[in-house]
Amino acid sequence: MTTHVVLGGNGVVGRETIAALRAGDHEVRAVSRTPSRSEPGITRVAADLRDATSATDALRGADVAYLTVGLPYSTTVWRRDWPVIVRNAIDGCLAAGAHLVYFDNVYAYGRTDAPMTASTPIRPTSRKGALRAELLRMLDAARDEHGLEVTVGRSADFYGPGAATSAFNLFAIDRADAGKPPMWLFDANQPHSMTYTPDVGAGLAVLGTDDRARGLTWHLPTAPALTGEQYLALVSGGRLAHRTMSHGMMRLGGLFASTARETLEMDYQYTSPYRFDSTAFERTFDVAPTPYTEGIARSLGYAAAKV
Template identity: 40%
Template structure:
């Protein structure tokens, strides 16, 4: 039996991972506080990943575990709960001999001049980035100590069809779909890499099922021909057959919005990712496995 378990089921990436896993196994376990089946044969397990005992039970009997959990976008919650989730997952995988695949973001890199690669040092300049650096180091230390066989699959911001929580859906696709003016954060004239959800999910599963991919960090496939916000909105508008009208949300506008919407306020410390080029290099993955979907194709798929 090849049981592969998703911790943090229900999110966009977790759902895509569950779909892609059918290529490798029909014994898939989905774990969350309120799991819902993606495939007909999915096993559903309720668990709170901040609870060590519940996490241990959820991992028991697994061959490969995917940690793709998403916590509420609030710094205080991240600071309190992410280290618990990571520690509980490492401990459970060590105890049960399961391999671990951690789906990560790029917050720990901080502001980077040029391309982000797997060798980019951690230099967080945000509170959330500090948390992401902390939990990534926890896993890297456990790997180094031989406690767990694991890998890190890292993604840039992501987009795609049916991705309600993505910035591009909120600011671009939903607006254009409704015949409204699109928005972009801070600067629409700088390039910004964005990973297609389908590529992120497939790439994560391919890595998890490639034995010699473990012990490494991988950047998931992302089209190297990064677009500016102006170009991204232009292509999205063309896909809908509407005019590419947009406005740029400045720092102070986001600050003002945060006074009325706490979630908007939580994004302020991450705006440094939008004021200059944000370039994500996935050549290591693409040279080994498969190429990223082009933005032209990904935007067409997303404009539904």
């Protein structure tokens, strides 16, 4: 039996990956710093992936590992922790002989006017992008020098039920649920792709279970981009006004919230077209992304139902 290990099992992407693997009747080991109770088909394991021994122990016996860890949105934290976590995941996978499925974002592409594909050049234009590019180089070196089998699954900005770290959830879904006007960042007239988190999890599960995916970089299923105005209209349903957060408002917010400060260097993602093309994945594996009407409705329903 294949042993699937999800690193970051408590985060939204980890949870969705576990759900997709279980839907395929796979046994899963879910690794997190503070695991919840195990359940049928899911063994919960405590580990700190910043500690090499802890990471290696968590990956012992793994056939496929999924690195879905999320970190606080801070360049300082990312520079301190991401290289350590990725190095420990690499070493643990090499020791176990495991295939590593690495969940990535688009920051390493940097500014680009063309639709993003898996062959878009890595040309970061931000501090966070440079760090993500460094992690990709680490994975490439482990593959070329030590034989690591690694597959990369990349998403656009994600949103979805319980996606607490998503900007769209924070500024649009959660605000609408609270009866406040949903907001978009900087320019609501620009097209901007968003990936639905259940599609992320299902896509990562495919990468870990379908031999056609192995060793390549894939864009996970993502519906064609809408504009910020169109997304906010879906959220509000015509019942709430909506508005755009300006750079000035974000800078003011940055005086009180670090997330606002950290978002400013990524403003190019909202001030120019941000199109993410997942056609190759969809055609190869015969899947379709969840339409925004459905994904936003489910996200709103989840927010309304939470205690």
